[in-house]
Amino acid sequence: MLTKIVCLVLPGTAPFEFGVICEVFGIDRSAMGGPAFDFHVATADPGPVMSSLGFTMDIRNDLSIADDADLVAVPAHLIGTETVDERYLDVVRAAADRGAWVLSVCSGAFVLAQAGILDGRRATTHWMHTDRLARRFPKIDVDPDVLFVQDGKIVTGAGTAAGIDAALHIVRVEHGAAAANVVARRMVVPPQRDGGQSQYILSPVPERRADSFAEVTDWMLEHLDEDLTVDQLARKALMSSRTFARRFRADLGTTPAAWLNRQRILRAQQLLEQTDDGLEHVARAAGFGTAAVMRHHFLKVLQTTPTAYRRTFSCRDDEAMAG
Template identity: 75%
Template structure:
């Protein structure tokens, strides 16, 4: 269970990425039905830690809390800066004992320096992916995704993608409802698929044009129906080819992939909050049949709907 979090403050770190970690994990959201964590900001040398923006932070804790934390998080840092050996040791220890390790943006270079990206998939900001691959040739660097999970090591791309990566960990450990509470408090989309493109014409996944906002809202209201590209294009008053091209340009993913993700999210919510049968949930979310829904759960979440309900459901599960 995800309970204790240690965010490592690194000299010359980026305040935004540091703030992302603090915002997701450092706020008590129990009043709204959300999670609260035992959150620690730690440093190799407690005291004044300079940021890359010219102001300093005062950190009171050393690395002790990171040695037992369920999640060790690393914000963006200068990519040519040598990390403190004590920080690298804590990161290696976290991986060895099966804790989560998260990097945001160029924090991936610290993970690479610690050796925990060797033989793994990873990502970082698209401006730095070539340098990450060159410096750590044993790492398979994906330049065109928002975040990558390999085992319990999660690397996020630049800035806002760190929110997606952090919410992904919350969702994986605590369920979709918990992640939704955090997202609502932050006023961000509750789910952006890690496989979405980093570099898109409109650099957010929510549609900004009125026509696409209306269509995606309509899609969410009709998830239980057959939503083909032809039907969606007619709704948007476009040709199917133009609709598919513009949809990907605005959201960074295809209509079909976007629909599958929304259906999966809705199914997660229903599994957590209702006692509807798997067949009923499959029909309501547009998967059609429980077997099809199961396929998508295993493919994306590496678990079955029944297994997901057993972990995150509010009601006890009696069926095997």
């Protein structure tokens, strides 16, 4: 279980990306039914550390506090041709070697790359830096388009706000959808954006179009248990099927089918956590039709089965013990 998290503060750390890690993992949300982590920040030389915006942060812990961390996180920092202090790289290597989670946000991926833990793996960073990452570290399979990538227990997030998605993804994997939803609700952000979504919208989105898609997606969520087709959704949006599919992808960064599939997985996760309904009933309610189809999607997206997911994250056992 994910318990101890250490965020590394390098010289030139970017405040927003640093704040994302602190916000997701550094606040005790147990009173709201969410997780509480043993959270720390650390630097190689304790004391004032200059941020990327020119102000200092007083960091009191040295890197030894990360020796037993379940997750080591590296936020964005100013990048150049110089190499990162070897002491930070040793912490990242040690975490990967012992099977801990390692998370980077934005240009933090360059630290993981210099540590060598991304060699032979798929990874991402901010789209402005992906070409540079690929040129400098040719052994990495750099994906320039996605919000985040999980390869084993190494998660690389794209620019800025995509770090929220990457961090929530780890919370969801370790503590379940309900816990991640509590964190997201407190942060007032969407509880789930699939890592495969595009980093950026390809064209400007008129305000009215966003409103129309909000109505359609709300309707889709209310009818997840039905067989929803693009033609049906297009009629709901008063568009042709081709226009609907193109604009949906431009607005939301994914296809209608992929968006629906992700929402159905989320619905199934919630039902598995919060009810004792049978797998066939959960599959129908979530829109998968059968338990076999649901199992296929769980294995593909979550790398686990519905039964194993329920065993790990069910709230029913806790309620029974409390009673």
